[in-house]
Amino acid sequence: MSSVQTTLPPQTGQHGFRLRSTHVRQFMMGFYILIFFAYLFGPLVMMSATAFNDNTYPQVAPWNGFTLKWFEELITDSFMVEGFINSLVIGAGVVCLAVPFGLAGALMLSQIHHKVRSIYYVIVVSPILTPGVIIGISTLVFWDWMGLMLDADFESPFYNGIWLTIIGQATFISSYTLLIFLARLQRFDSTLEEAALDLGASHVQVFWQVLVPFLKPALISAAVLAFLTSFENYNTTVFTIQAESTLTTVLASKVRLGITPAVSALAVLIISLTLVGAAVHEVLRRRERTEVKVG
Amino acid sequence: MNNLLLPIASLIGAGLVILGLMFYRRSQHATGSGFGHFLRRNGVFVSSYLILSLLGWIFFMIILPQLYMVDFSFSHNLPPSKIGGPEDVYTTQNYEYLLFGSPGSEDAFNWLHLKVFLRTILAAVVVTIIDLALCYPVAYYMAQSASSGKLRMMALCLLLPFWVNEILRAFAFRILFGSGGVFNNVLMGMGLIDQPVDFIRADVGLYAGLSYAYLLLMIFPLYNAIESLDHSQIEAAKDLGCPWWRVHFEVVMPFAKPGIASGCTMVFMLSCGALAAPQILGGPSSLWFTQIIYQWFNTGGNWPLGAAYALVLLVVCIIFVMAVMRLFKVSFGEIIK
Numbered sequence: 321m322s323s324v325q326t327t328l329p330p331q332t333g334q335h336g337f338r339l340r341s342t343h344v345r346q347f348m349m350g351f352y353i354l355i356f357f358a359y360l361f362g363p364l365v366m367m368s369a370t371a372f373n374d375n376t377y378p379q380v381a382p383w384n385g386f387t388l389k390w391f392e393e394l395i396t397d398s399f400m401v402e403g404f405i406n407s408l409v410i411g412a413g414v415v416c417l418a419v420p421f422g423l424a425g426a427l428m429l430s431q432i433h434h435k436v437r438s439i440y441y442v443i444v445v446s447p448i449l450t451p452g453v454i455i456g457i458s459t460l461v462f463w464d465w466m467g468l469m470l471d472a473d474f475e476s477p478f479y480n481g482i483w484l485t486i487i488g489q490a491t492f493i494s495s496y497t498l499l500i501f502l503a504r505l506q507r508f509d510s511t512l513e514e515a516a517l518d519l520g521a522s523h524v525q526v527f528w529q530v531l532v533p534f535l536k537p538a539l540i541s542a543a544v545l546a547f548l549t550s551f552e553n554y555n556t557t558v559f560t561i562q563a564e565s566t567l568t569t570v571l572a573s574k575v576r577l578g579i580t581p582a583v584s585a586l587a588v589l590i591i592s593l594t595l596v597g598a599a600v601h602e603v604l605r606r607r608e609r610t611e612v613k614v615g
Numbered sequence: 616m617n618n619l620l621l622p623i624a625s626l627i628g629a630g631l632v633i634l635g636l637m638f639y640r641r642s643q644h645a646t647g648s649g650f651g652h653f654l655r656r657n658g659v660f661v662s663s664y665l666i667l668s669l670l671g672w673i674f675f676m677i678i679l680p681q682l683y684m685v686d687f688s689f690s691h692n693l694p695p696s697k698i699g700g701p702e703d704v705y706t707t708q709n710y711e712y713l714l715f716g717s718p719g720s721e722d723a724f725n726w727l728h729l730k731v732f733l734r735t736i737l738a739a740v741v742v743t744i745i746d747l748a749l750c751y752p753v754a755y756y757m758a759q760s761a762s763s764g765k766l767r768m769m770a771l772c773l774l775l776p777f778w779v780n781e782i783l784r785a786f787a788f789r790i791l792f793g794s795g796g797v798f799n800n801v802l803m804g805m806g807l808i809d810q811p812v813d814f815i816r817a818d819v820g821l822y823a824g825l826s827y828a829y830l831l832l833m834i835f836p837l838y839n840a841i842e843s844l845d846h847s848q849i850e851a852a853k854d855l856g857c858p859w860w861r862v863h864f865e866v867v868m869p870f871a872k873p874g875i876a877s878g879c880t881m882v883f884m885l886s887c888g889a890l891a892a893p894q895i896l897g898g899p900s901s902l903w904f905t906q907i908i909y910q911w912f913n914t915g916g917n918w919p920l921g922a923a924y925a926l927v928l929l930v931v932c933i934i935f936v937m938a939v940m941r942l943f944k945v946s947f948g949e950i951i952k
Contacts, residue, residue: 363787370790424664463680490672523659579789579793586783587786
């Protein structure tokens, strides 16, 4: 905006007016951005504050004094702890599926003939645009029916909430990882691969010693993204989880049935954890970026 | 009837694989057959990894479950022992239920569910418009005015709330808008009201919470689109005497069309399919369409009916994406970016 003023010819009267109006606009823009970020962080800050208030309802006012008892209540809540452990297991499972699937999908894209490539691309990214509830429902009914057709017994993975949730979440998280790998592969110099092959390396060696090291930053950020997305997922999980529970489903039922500051305490923990996770992700991304600049 | 699906699906799958290999061969120079070339290019290990992964993911996780859900939505609600039996025939009763209600009902149409459906779509459109209006100035500022240090700071700040659990974000809005919440306390403290206002019943909390949840999916596509606009174009328009609002409507917005389309699509889809925020922030009298689907799967115990409802939602979403693509003249690839 400031550059506009310099390009204007110094006219009397009108120039002064214009200068003022751009200043007003600049000020309003700054003010708007302030409000925008208040909207972004205000709710989270308020929620965090209620976790430390000694009040049976999660409220900021009246402030009855600082307490940590809601954290204590949280840790002794066996449902929460069980859900948390299940969420960790599911997150790990999703990483194990979504990272290789996404990589395979990305590697295949360049090898498919251009006539079917656009159809292929639509298929592999469509899970991102499909509402989460629909992915959950289709996974549930499909594997339930597969179990029925194969006469699997009730203890088998076909009816197990943890397995179904891993499969359901990996369906769309693989598409996210695919996009990460595609972005990285665009910068891959395929002559490296050819050079290694010419020098007598086997295909397996090329894969592990040329491609995988090049993709390492993308592999790490894909794994982090897959884990975090899985951890906070609700829409798909709520259909596939069946008799089991994850942290989000326990949380949702708690919030719906009656609200307690223990949920705020959990929020404080999760916000701090995600802050750490996001910071790690950001550092890795920056390192990747500087690496590109150097290379 | 249901057991027809597996043979049909395998046929489709085999057809796709053969088609893929044929195209593969045609795409290469005349160096042997398609599959042999694929093997030679990648080696046995990588080839089998690629094929197995894609079979597992695309076939068993994307295509087959969706196809089976379509099939399932046309079936009766039967106990497992009767599936595959003589009563297992196709029916459109699940779709008729959404339109006309149960056969014995008095009304001509199932207004209860149809109203919820229409309100969900309408509310999703409103949320999309709110998000577009909120995000456009910030995205413009980030793309055209902010210095690089400020930009990095802002991007980081925007990303952080996105990583906080969906349920907790909705819960935060419940704390703000509840009867003993922050807003009521502030308003009563200022003496503007003497009774707490029921923001939750008025759905204020729901709209605020939903708009909040999907802000980032609007901001980043907008930012990406506006960022590639050459700043001298804006300056040229201003030099030629264009008022600032016309610069936005006639220079920036037409240029940022793919970004606007992409952001609107994402926000609309996600708010249509939102479940947590309506469950937590929805008033006692207002239902979201996904909540009805959820009820059929849980307390209602009628999975085929739930699947039919879910499919209707999916079809509406697909129509919306197609309409946006047609309206803004953008391709599918541009929406995903």
